[in-house]
Amino acid sequence: MNSPDSFLPPRIDPWPARLDLLQSATGLVLGLFMWLHMLFVSSILLGNDAMWTVARFFEGYFFFGYPLPWLVSAFVAMIFALFVTHAWLALRKFPTHWRQHMAYMRHMRAMRHEDTFLWFVQVLTGFAMFFLAPVHLYLMLTHPELIGPYESADRVWSGRMWPLYLVLLFLVELHGGIGLYRLAVKWGDFKDAVASRRKLKRLKWGLTVFFLVLGLATLAAYMKLGMEHAPNAGERYQPAVSFLPPLSKGGGGGFLARASVPPSQIPPNPPLAKGGMA
């Protein structure tokens, strides 16, 4: 044979690398977004106006002078697409046959190894999110304007979404925390891998506990507000803050019309059917 033994066909299939990168990249974006999301949502703990301000900020209210809820819809659509892409790519790693499932379970029980166990937690939480996350995403996609102190609290309590949000909180924080830690050890270039991993693990658990506590406090705040507001469920929130710019552009729907007049002159919304969606 004339050719050297290192000869290989020149064409390579770049897709395994791309899919791996894409799975990591979508996971990174989603994981970081969920932490930011929790920080934004928890603004309710600073008061109703703080939450109202955050919600309107993402509708571009402070840039345009009037809210554009479709901006939120567009962002939700992007997150939805990332979620679907990530789920599709992650499916490749799932134990698909019973034999694989049993092999992993047996191995996990015998090894008593934290990272091996955490991967299984990711599989379980990821699987559960296939079904639970789209419920929330669809609501946000189709009703982006219903994000506000009363609106969200009504959704949580009168809309009976709190059990879903309670479960999602644990799913997201566990899955995201473990996933971001795994990304760091998967790609990271550490001088001392063992020491870095120990530190990363501590950081991961610290952040998971922080976001779980913050999430539970936030959910409790929405539930309390929703309970108090239940008799007027469906009523939109009017901010009491005075530093907000006046809503200059009218004709943008009920929200704009009401927001530009004093709260006392706002006609009440039609009451919701008991137990209905806010």
Place this chain on the structure above:
Amino acid sequence: MPRTLTFHVFRHNPRDPGSEPGVREYQVEEASGMTLFIALTRIREEHDPGLSFDFVCRAGVCGSCAMLINGRPGLACRTLTSELPGTISLFPLPGFELIADLSVNTGKWMRAMSERLQAWVHLSCEVNLNEIEAAMDPDLAEAVYELDRCIECGCCVAACGTALMRPDFVGAVGMNKLARFRLDPRDDRSDAEYYQLIGDDSGIFGCMSLLGCQDVCPKELSLQTQIAYLRRAMARQGL
């Protein structure tokens, strides 16, 4: 007062048609500085001369005596019984062909992996044996040697959830090998050629970073670092 250790040892000889897989119990009195290798030798001498297990060096160099010790892969010759509880279960390494009892054919697996990954130095031209070999930077030689310390004991494969679910996965031992040759200036292969060997889900992109390999490696090789290094290099090929 020395402990009496209870061993639960897997027994089965697949080549004996009458053999049924099962676990046999043995009692051994613990001695000071006793390793599992010594305990197994005593079981064979005093209780069961038919017990099969592998050993060569008795010093953690050859990698023959790897087995599942209370569920975790490890070398019998390097594990002191004093570090273990009074009841010890010993099973053959999963992921490898069983020869008998605690003896598995890691050699067959390692050879297939080496052939598949072409784990040898690839030279683009003939070496002139009459010439003095080109000098290698001492730090680089040290780095290559560090990865060459792998003894192919199979612990990393048995500790890998991915390898146990997907038998075609090359495991940390395979990736460590390619990382070693990629480092070696005498190997003329390009990253595109390495990508042909491990650029898919049975290679580097199948690794789910469970890091069981890193945590059980008896030679304490930094497998996490090597896998991440290869992953970054191979991912660049996809861009």
